[in-house]
Amino acid sequence: MADEIQLVVFVLQQEDTVCEYGVPITQVQEIIPIAKTTKLPQAPDFVEGIINLRGRIIPIIDLKKRFQMGASELTSDTRSVVVEVAGQTVGIIVDQVSEVLRLPLESIEPPPGVVGGINAEYLTGVGKLDDRLLILLDMDRILSEQERAELAGVGELE
Numbered sequence: 001m002a003d004e005i006q007l008v009v010f011v012l013q014q015e016d017t018v019c020e021y022g023v024p025i026t027q028v029q030e031i032i033p034i035a036k037t038t039k040l041p042q043a044p045d046f047v048e049g050i051i052n053l054r055g056r057i058i059p060i061i062d063l064k065k066r067f068q069m070g071a072s073e074l075t076s077d078t079r080s081v082v083v084e085v086a087g088q089t090v091g092i093i094v095d096q097v098s099e100v101l102r103l104p105l106e107s108i109e110p111p112p113g114v115v116g117g118i119n120a121e122y123l124t125g126v127g128k129l130d131d132r133l134l135i136l137l138d139m140d141r142i143l144s145e146q147e148r149a150e151l152a153g154v155g156e157l158e
Contacts, residue, residue, distance in 0.1 A: 010094040014069045022134040029082040060091040086140045103127045
C-alpha cells in the first residue's frame, strides 16, 4: 500500500488537446456537479465566485483560467472538485472527472520545467500509466500566499 498513491483523475481540455491531471484522494473532500456561483468583487480573474455547500461558504476556482488555458466551458460533464488547499476548502472547476486509480510510486517522474504550458511550481510529478501521462498537481501551491489570504475571509461568512 505504501508504494502506491491513490488519485482522483480529471480532465482539462484545451482546443484539441486533452490533458489528464491527478490529485491525491486524501486532498479531495467530494466531487459535485457545477453550481451557480455568487461573484466576489475584486477577486482574481480565476475565482468564479462562492457557493454555499451545505452551510459552508467555499470559493470556486476555474482551474483552466488559473493555468491560463482560457475559461472552462460548462457542460454536463463539468464538475467542482472540492479540495483542501493549504488548510482551506475550495472548489476547482474541471471539465470532467474520469476515475479514481492507484499509481505505483515508481511510475512517478519529477516534473519537467513546464508541462502543457503549466509551470512546474504547481506540479509534484508526472505519472506514467501504460500509454498515459498523468500530471500530478500540488494543490497547496495552486494559490499564492497572497491569493490564499484574499480568499481566507470567504469561509468566515458561514
